Amino acid sequence: MCAAVTTLDYPVELSPPDISPYREGNTGIPYATSFESGQPGPHVMVSALVHGNELCGALALDWLFRERIRPVRGRLTLAFVNVSAFGRFDPADPSASRYVDEDFNRVWSPEVLDGPRQSVELARARSLRPLVDTVDLLLDLHSMHHPNPPLALAGPLDKGQALAEAVGTPALIVRDAGHAAGTRMRDYGAFGDPGSRRAALLVECGQHWERASAAVAREVLMRFLLATGTIDPAVARARLPTDPPPPQRAIEVTEAVTIRTDAFRFAQPFVGLEVLARAGTVIAHDGDEPVVTPFDDCVLVMPSRRLHKGMTAVRLGRYVDTRAAA
Template identity: 60%
Template sequence: MTAVSADTPTVELSKVDITPYLAGNTGIEGVTTFDSGKPGPHVTISAIVHGNELCGPIALDWLFKHDVAPVRGKLSLVFVNLDAYARFDTSDPFASRWADEDMNRLWQAATLDDDASLERRRARVLRPFFDTVDLLLDLHSMQNATPPLMLAGPLAKGRALAQAIGVPELVVSDAGHAAGKRLRDYAAFIDPASERNALLVECGQHWEAEAADVAIETSLRFLHATGAVAPDFGAEYLASRPAPVPQQFIEIAAPITISTESFRFTQPFIGGEVIERAGTVIAHDGEVSVVTPEDNMMLIMPTRRLDKGLTAVRLGRLVDGSEDPNPAPPLTA
């Protein structure tokens, strides 16, 4: 794994012991399902697709300890990449993002049908489970200390679910990565004709304390938006959080995929910067200059890991979240 650039941020969060939850109750390690016995969707929250993202397991631990239970349908809590999480070490916190390869680029048949890595073998075990999920929230965090954002995918239904949750403020509509499909883009989640739906929330910088609060809050608001839990579940916690502000919607105009071994940004971008003029050079990919295609492009999640084939950054434009030509399916799958 290529080392990331710049200094390592301070690790403010502590790694949660997930040992009590590994047995689960589904026959799949790390997967617990609560069944209300009443009709309703199968709602799921997943964490640690990347092993060094600590806010997700903190949020799931909070839900377990507060006796979360669905009032309709099923609710599942899933710890995904167990091998990578077991390797997390505060002395080198970036190193355990994955064990063999990025598990959030594997969710297509070509990689799910083989067992060439620890992540692929784990994904194959989890695949039949995720085939049963109707509504998914996948908890993540980011390399840089930028405001939280929701990755809603390219479809109207993803944006509609993000609006129903109401946080975080920034919602990004994007098609993912050239390197492979994310879990939120798996199968029917990315089918416009299906009511099945998924979101990926980036809760802040990997190890900042606030990321854990964002993960818990977003999980609670997701459970309320989907009708999975009683209206008063987590009410005290939500009351302690700042009131949600109107969301802003960003549509990705240009994902920048690294094509050489010598990609470099022109500035130490961290994400959220708005480049006012089209044609501004923001990076060099070998001998090729990378420029903004339009005025007022926002930089979304510039990476510190500058490997060939990875997404270097996504360039987005502000759009009106209320204007969408494709009506979304309801949230009651």
């Protein structure tokens, strides 16, 4: 008798929170709530559920609401993003609710947002866009398919790495330029402009449904609000571990492997953060073409399980110094 084939690669340890109390919000945009401190300061936004199957960020925001934590400086906006996809979350098939029509995190270029295409995700992005246009500092909480350590995706610019280092956790910072398939919210507009002080940080808090990812999301959220001066430090410290976070390391992504054929397959069951010592190591085949590592000590970042033409299969990078280490 053969082993049962399950559609679940990893167990679902988390339960989706009830976000219905946040539907009304106060911004005129469903599931987006802003708190004004009445004091000068940046507009800080924390988003969750950009991908509908990633529960940790939604749990962290739900917790923040229930803790009744309010900004002491500037403005704090909390947004549950792809609520249509999240509404379809099914623990028996948890990957299915990543999106409804298309990936919300690939539509954030003016060409796509202003273009003729219609989808559930584009409608939501268009409704959130005027709000995002006013955000100075964005934290976008995500999780990953494979159980890797948490990663800060800091984007390609120095200001992204500086924000990741100011937050201080997670320990791994990935500098990357995103995907050929489309622009992420964290790279949208001023966030992707080196001349602007506005910045965004995307954090992958761990495996999508592992219990630990919820605690990571909560800690990242607290440290982000502390680092941006948004909340009272005593409020943050009372909710943070007493030990300081471990030192950070940075990985610079040098290229994304974009799939060119309908027959892409990895040479090994990579899960991410493997370091391949020798340049020229075959990591995959795209049709008949081998895909090889371009340099020694190449780090594989977030290999995808959605191996479709035009999408990112994996990102390749190398360890570099952080500011602290440098």
